[in-house]
Amino acid sequence: MPINDAIEEAQDRGLDLMEVAPNAKPPVCKIVNYGKLKYEEKKKKQINKKKQHVVKLKEIRLRPRIDTHDLETKLNRGRKFLEDGCKLKITLMFRGRELARTDLGIDVMNEVLESLSDIAVIEKENPLEGRRMSVVLTAK
Numbered sequence: 001m002p003i004n005d006a007i008e009e010a011q012d013r014g015l016d017l018m019e020v021a022p023n024a025k026p027p028v029c030k031i032v033n034y035g036k037l038k039y040e041e042k043k044k045k046q047i048n049k050k051k052q053h054v055v056k057l058k059e060i061r062l063r064p065r066i067d068t069h070d071l072e073t074k075l076n077r078g079r080k081f082l083e084d085g086c087k088l089k090i091t092l093m094f095r096g097r098e099l100a101r102t103d104l105g106i107d108v109m110n111e112v113l114e115s116l117s118d119i120a121v122i123e124k125e126n127p128l129e130g131r132r133m134s135v136v137l138t139a140k
Contacts (some may be wrong), residue, residue: 058087064098075115078137092133094128
């Protein structure tokens with residue numbers, strides 16, 4: 001159908017003429033309600049966005065000379081983060097002379113990993129970087 005006839009037909013129906021395949025010989029057009037089409041596309045995007053799951057990264061900061069009760073409290077918090085579906089980053093920070101005794105920090109980190117091993121696995125382990133040592137855990 002000639003283009004002018006197609007435009008008239010679309011106007012008579014109160015709709016829009018939309019080009020579907022411009023590279024085809026002859027070009028293919030479609031008579032649609034363009035506003036309704038855009039609205040439906042927008043709704044589909046919203047539904048798809050709602051369905052996707054964003055993984056959050058939560059962090060717990062520790063020190064090498066942390067007391068046992070404080071460590072238990074932080075581990076309980078970390079356990080809750082993992083159960084909620086978040087990734088958990090455990091950062092061990094050293095200050096001043098604590099860097100001379102990194103073995104104390106490694107002991108604390110091993111204790112943390114051992115206590116969380118029932119619900120988490122190590123995703124990424126960073127050895128000592130400057131004054132920090134970190135491990136990223138994900139739920140099993």
